[in-house]
Every structure is written in structure tokens, then in C-alpha cells.
Amino acid sequence: MKNLKRILYLKFARKVGHSTNDVPVPTIVSEGSNVKGNIISDGVVHIDGRVDGDVSCAELVIGLKGGVYGVIKTQTLHLYGTLQGKASVDKMFIAKTAKLVGEVAHNSIAIEPGAYIDGRCIRTTANAVVDGIDVATEVKNQHKKK
Numbered sequence: 001m002k003n004l005k006r007i008l009y010l011k012f013a014r015k016v017g018h019s020t021n022d023v024p025v026p027t028i029v030s031e032g033s034n035v036k037g038n039i040i041s042d043g044v045v046h047i048d049g050r051v052d053g054d055v056s057c058a059e060l061v062i063g064l065k066g067g068v069y070g071v072i073k074t075q076t077l078h079l080y081g082t083l084q085g086k087a088s089v090d091k092m093f094i095a096k097t098a099k100l101v102g103e104v105a106h107n108s109i110a111i112e113p114g115a116y117i118d119g120r121c122i123r124t125t126a127n128a129v130v131d132g133i134d135v136a137t138e139v140k141n142q143h144k145k146k
Contacts, residue, residue, distance in 0.1 A: 027057070031065050038070075045074075047081070064097055088124075 026044035029035055033049030041057040048063040054071040060078070062068055067082035077089045079098040087104045094100060096114035105122045 029066070031063075062098075090124075 026046050027039065027041050029039075029045075029047045029049040029051060031048040035049065035051045036053060038054045039045060039051060039057065040055075043057065044059045044061070045055060045057040046061045046063065047055075047066040047068060049066060051066075051068045052070065054073075055068055056073045058074065059076040060068075060072060060074040062077070062079050062081045062083060064080045066080070067084070069082075069084045071085055072083065072087035072089070074087070075090045077087060077092045078095075079093065079100065080095045081097070082099045082101075083104075084099075084101045086102050087106075089104065090107045092104060092106045092109045094109070094111045094115045094117070096112040098112075099116040100119060102119045103122065104120070105124050107124050109121060109123075111117070
């Protein structure tokens, strides 16, 4: 079943890609893996293991058994597992299975009933400041670089 999910995810990621000739494969931290350090990617990152460090990418999916303990900077975040730390995102989805402990600066957010949130969700259009950084400006600058 896990292999089927992985194959379906890879096929989906390739279809979402901008070019049919040069389709990047997503970065996957599989269940049982533990990464201590930062992850920087221009594409999709899917985490089912544990990451103790910062993650910067275009799109991040934290799976049911996945966890990130650090700072996240991404355009789109799908949270099904655990996020403990801070995040700066444009769009965010928090599933009912998710656990968020910390601060998230976002432009748009969707939260399923039952999600565990202990912290703050700050809309970036309100000129939010996290750790002395104007989040709206930081997110815009990050996406202009791409």
C-alpha cells in the first residue's frame, strides 16, 4: 500500500510540473528517516519522517507520521502531521490529523475541524512580524527570486 501511495504521489507531482521535458522528482523524507539539518529545494518536498531543522521549498507536504521541528518557508504547505516551530507560507491547509505548535504567517489558510493548534496563525496582509521579520515582504521576496 505504501508503494502504491508513493507511485501515485510521484505521478501527481510530475503532472503538476511546469515542463513535460524536465519534470523534477519531489524530495521525499520517508517514514523512519530522521534528518538533522536544513532542507532547501526549488520543488516539492514530502516529509513522512522527522526533520530537525529548517525547510525552504516551493511546496511542502508533511504527512501523517511526518514532523518538522524548525522554521519553514514555502509557498504552499499541506500539514497532516506535526509542525513545531515557525512557518512563513502563502497558502496553508491544516488537516484534522495535524498538530501545530508555534507560529504561522500566511496569506490564506484552511483548517479542518479537529486539528490541534497551540500558537498563532497570522495573516500576512496584516503586516505580521515574526522574529523581527516583516513576513509579507519576506514571502513576496522569496517568490520573486524563483
